[in-house]
Amino acid sequence: MARSYHRGGGRRAGVLHPPDGYLRFIRHCLTLCEQAGGVDGFVIGSEMVALNRILDAGGAYPAVPYWQQIAAEAKTRLGSTSIVTYAANWDEYRYHDRGNATVDFPLDALWADPNIDVVGIDAYFPLTDAPRAVHDKAAIRAGWAGGELIDYYYASAVDRDLARRGLDPQRSVITDRFWALKDLKYWWETEHVPRVNGTPSGPPTAWVPQSKPIWFTEFGIPTVNCATNQPNVFIDPKSSESFAPYYSTGTVDRVVQRAAIEATEDYWRDPANNPVSSLSGASMLGRRFVWCWDARPYPWFPTLSNVWSDGVNFRLGHWINGKIGNMRLSDIVADLCRRAGLASSEFDASALDDEVVGYVVTERKSIRDMIAVLQTAHFFDCVERDGKLVFVKRGGGTLVPIDPNDLGASDSDSDRSKVKVERTQDTELPIAVDVVHIDEGRDYQSSTVTIKKQVGRSDSVTTFSLPIVLSIEQAQTIGQRALREMWQGREAIDLRLPTRWLKVDPTDLIEVPIDGVLRRYRVTSITYGKPGLVLVRGQATDGGNPDYVTAPTGSGSMPPVAADPVPPVKIELLDMPIIIDAHDASAASFYMAACPIGGGRFRGASLFQPTADGLDYTTAAVATLASTMGATVTVLPPGPVWTWDRGNSVEVQLDHGTLQSLPDERILAGATAALIGDEVIQFATAELIASGRYRLSRLLRGQRGTEHEVAVHPAGTRFVLLDPARQVRPAFSVARLGIATAYKGAPVPEGPAGEHAVALSFTNGGWGLKPFAPVHLKAGRETSGDVRLSWIRRSRVSGDAWFAEVPLGEEAEDYDVMILNGEAVVRTTRVGAPSLVYTAAQQAADFGSQPAALKWRVAQVSRVYGAGQPTEITSAL
Numbered sequence: 001m002a003r004s005y006h007r008g009g010g011r012r013a014g015v016l017h018p019p020d021g022y023l024r025f026i027r028h029c030l031t032l033c034e035q036a037g038g039v040d041g042f043v044i045g046s047e048m049v050a051l052n053r054i055l056d057a058g059g060a061y062p063a064v065p066y067w068q069q070i071a072a073e074a075k076t077r078l079g080s081t082s083i084v085t086y087a088a089n090w091d092e093y094r095y096h097d098r099g100n101a102t103v104d105f106p107l108d109a110l111w112a113d114p115n116i117d118v119v120g121i122d123a124y125f126p127l128t129d130a131p132r133a134v135h136d137k138a139a140i141r142a143g144w145a146g147g148e149l150i151d152y153y154y155a156s157a158v159d160r161d162l163a164r165r166g167l168d169p170q171r172s173v174i175t176d177r178f179w180a181l182k183d184l185k186y187w188w189e190t191e192h193v194p195r196v197n198g199t200p201s202g203p204p205t206a207w208v209p210q211s212k213p214i215w216f217t218e219f220g221i222p223t224v225n226c227a228t229n230q231p232n233v234f235i236d237p238k239s240s241e242s243f244a245p246y247y248s249t250g251t252v253d254r255v256v257q258r259a260a261i262e263a264t265e266d267y268w269r270d271p272a273n274n275p276v277s278s279l280s281g282a283s284m285l286g287r288r289f290v291w292c293w294d295a296r297p298y299p300w301f302p303t304l305s306n307v308w309s310d311g312v313n314f315r316l317g318h319w320i321n322g323k324i325g326n327m328r329l330s331d332i333v334a335d336l337c338r339r340a341g342l343a344s345s346e347f348d349a350s351a352l353d354d355e356v357v358g359y360v361v362t363e364r365k366s367i368r369d370m371i372a373v374l375q376t377a378h379f380f381d382c383v384e385r386d387g388k389l390v391f392v393k394r395g396g397g398t399l400v401p402i403d404p405n406d407l408g409a410s411d412s413d414s415d416r417s418k419v420k421v422e423r424t425q426d427t428e429l430p431i432a433v434d435v436v437h438i439d440e441g442r443d444y445q446s447s448t449v450t451i452k453k454q455v456g457r458s459d460s461v462t463t464f465s466l467p468i469v470l471s472i473e474q475a476q477t478i479g480q481r482a483l484r485e486m487w488q489g490r491e492a493i494d495l496r497l498p499t500r501w502l503k504v505d506p507t508d509l510i511e512v513p514i515d516g517v518l519r520r521y522r523v524t525s526i527t528y529g530k531p532g533l534v535l536v537r538g539q540a541t542d543g544g545n546p547d548y549v550t551a552p553t554g555s556g557s558m559p560p561v562a563a564d565p566v567p568p569v570k571i572e573l574l575d576m577p578i579i580i581d582a583h584d585a586s587a588a589s590f591y592m593a594a595c596p597i598g599g600g601r602f603r604g605a606s607l608f609q610p611t612a613d614g615l616d617y618t619t620a621a622v623a624t625l626a627s628t629m630g631a632t633v634t635v636l637p638p639g640p641v642w643t644w645d646r647g648n649s650v651e652v653q654l655d656h657g658t659l660q661s662l663p664d665e666r667i668l669a670g671a672t673a674a675l676i677g678d679e680v681i682q683f684a685t686a687e688l689i690a691s692g693r694y695r696l697s698r699l700l701r702g703q704r705g706t707e708h709e710v711a712v713h714p715a716g717t718r719f720v721l722l723d724p725a726r727q728v729r730p731a732f733s734v735a736r737l738g739i740a741t742a743y744k745g746a747p748v749p750e751g752p753a754g755e756h757a758v759a760l761s762f763t764n765g766g767w768g769l770k771p772f773a774p775v776h777l778k779a780g781r782e783t784s785g786d787v788r789l790s791w792i793r794r795s796r797v798s799g800d801a802w803f804a805e806v807p808l809g810e811e812a813e814d815y816d817v818m819i820l821n822g823e824a825v826v827r828t829t830r831v832g833a834p835s836l837v838y839t840a841a842q843q844a845a846d847f848g849s850q851p852a853a854l855k856w857r858v859a860q861v862s863r864v865y866g867a868g869q870p871t872e873i874t875s876a877l
């Protein structure tokens with residue numbers, strides 16, 4: 001529903017003039033609705049009480065035709081399917097009492113207008129009239145059917161006796177339902193006749209009984225003590241309209257909000273309370289809109305008070321975000337009972353109406369122990385009654401007066417001799433209570449609230465460690481009530497009663513005459529004594545649960561940790577030589593490099609490989625550290641290998657990371673290795689020339705056996721700074737070498753179907769297994785005519801040793817030697833040493849004579865990979 005809000009101010013002309021007044025604002029709202037493709041409903045105005053009660057010189061109400069004009073335009077522009085209404089205040093919808101019981105119905109012309117579809121009411125009616133908080137939903141439901149503004153009213157605030165918290169209220173009885181402002185049914189079902197001095201005068205208004213349904217365009221309850229007494233007020237220290245409800249202590253009460261909203265819904269969903277129109281067949285009361293669900297994200301609103309200044313009003317306000325959706329204590333206890341194997345018919349936890357934001361079970365424990373933690377925080381007991389476990393709030397048991405004639409026999413006439421009373425010493429009771437809890441207002445960190453008794457001779461402190469999410473006010477209430485119960489319950493009583501007192505249950509309250517004074521105790525146990533006797537034990541109590549006064553501590557709140565958005569990631573799969581010797585064990589695999597795109601915190605990147613049936617994915621690798629990656633923006637021409645390339649440079653633009661220049665000693669030790677295309681280079685100089693853009697010079701080319709990849713690298717060629725801590729090796733089987741695989745990559749924590757997942761088709765050629773090309777090829781003709789070929793092998797592993805022969809790096813030493821005639825291979829020979837004798841007879845067979853020059857190539861052989869990278873040369877003989 002689209003709802004327009006506008007404060008009209010005191011100038012009637014400024015509001016009613018169409019060119020620059022309210023109509024301009026409304027037309028702007030209508031345009032927005034049209035641009036959105038239409039709306040289900042549109043409210044043309046809200047709670048313009050003072051405006052609607054202005055009378056002109058002729059005794060008419062000029063605002064009403066104005067609303068009719070706006071309604072007509074709204075209906076025309078939005079169409080017949082859009083509901084149009086005005087949201088009247090709860091004390092405005094009905095009549096205007098001009099004094100001396102002279103009553104008009106100014107809004108009836110609007111309600112009867114064909115362009116108004118429903119009667120809109122912001123229904124903040126008083127639902128209770130009690131000097132303390134009412135959480136009983138039955139009592140709140142009854143407030144819609146009777147009570148204040150139906151059965152009685154207060155002629156003035158003085159009549160409420162607020163100073164004495166309603167000790168002697170002066171209520172005026174309503175004998176004529178005409179004046180019952182909360183009686184919606186009477187107003188809806190009857191004709192409305194204006195009155196002069198209390199006497200009906202003139203014809204009925206344009207309102208046709210039962211002609212249109214009523215909508216609650218707003219109804220809601222603030223989370224403040226006694227809110228149901230006066231739901232329409234709110235507490236805002238910055239506002240001149242800030243008020244607490246009647247009799248309220250001004251403290252937080254979230255239970256009342258949920259109870260009142262549920263009671264309201266229960267009442268109006270009952271067909272007995274919501275009649276059906278004989279004209280339209282629709283229920284009297286249609287849709288109901290709860291105030292208020294805030295579009296600002298919870299919990300950042302209300303925590304970020306530097307962004308939203310009204311966040312300080314949240315704790316006592318009408319907001320339901322983060323409040324009404326919390327669990328009930330009754331739901332948690334019921335769930336635990338079911339987990340213990342009880343059927344729903346075997347327990348009753350319905351009386352536990354407290355709110356529980358969160359409860360953490362930190363260790364393995366019994367169901368009974370789990371409930372005991374909740375009992376400590378929420379003060380309830382459990383009793384077996386008629387074969388059912390019944391959970392009762394402290395003070396909620398039945399009050400049973402004990403007949404003094406049934407007390408135990410004694411030689412003395414004093415009542416005290418008939419009972420046993422024990423009293424705990426002051427020094428054995430705590431002077432203070434610490435409530436350790438999970439603080440809702442400090443991003444769920446642990447907090448401690450201390451409640452201290454002002455007078456007492458004790459030094460002990462009782463600590464309650466509660467793994468329960470609480471607000472500061474809730475923790476204060478728990479501490480106050482626990483301290484009160486411990487000191488009040490310092491007196492215990494033992495009674496001996498006849499068996500007829502088996503009707504008393506634990507949790508009941510009993511009144512016992514002691515020294516002529518009735519004293520109240522909460523029964524804690526009932527046991528059988530000697531035949532014909534029942535032993536009753538109880539603790540002293542007044543049976544009440546006062547409205548404790550709580551307040552924020554002033555220690556501030558901790559803003560919630562904002563979840564970082566998950567940035568997309570760039571992933572490169574690299575078929576290349578192993579970077580370090582330790583990777584030889586997984587040489588059949590490849591490298592995965594990843595970095596975030598567009599900034600944002602890098603949480604990692606996952607690589608997923610398809611299952612054998614192609615129906616699912618499994619995790620192949622996770623890169624937890626971002627790689628320095630980008631692309632070239634200039635061409636890198638070919639250059640010399642195995643020596644410094646001082647003539648070429650290349651510019652790269654990084655997507656992530658930085659580069660730096662390093663001294664030659666670091667370069668020769670393996671630093672600044674990078675992959676451009678498929679060539680491994682190193683650079684000594686990295687010059688920052690723009691944001692993320694570097695010019696690399698003094699290069700070493702064709703490193704790690706990639707000299708055959710030294711070629712022209714065009715702009716846009718991939719660039720990855722090699723770092724074994726950042727590039728991970730996915731699990732890979734040799735059997736899958738050369739097979740194209742449809743991988744998927746995604747940022748952590750997303751899966752293969754995540755929003756930022758990307759498809760990566762990749763074929764691993766097993767370059768990590770590929771032997772390097774041999775070097776220093778030589779050929780010489782011997783006097784016999786034979787040609788002796790020789791070379792020096794290289795190693796994929798530990799190939800930089802200077803003081804000993806480098807390790808073989810393969811299972812066996814084998815080489816393929818190929819003799820070429822032009823481009824055709826005329827002879828291939830496998831040898832087990834870095835030399836070969838090409839006999840004169842073989843030369844004659846291959847060429848018909850001894851050639852003056854020989855073109856040949858040699859490659860080291862891996863038993864897993866096969867022939868590695870060959871080196872080819874033409875030798876003059």
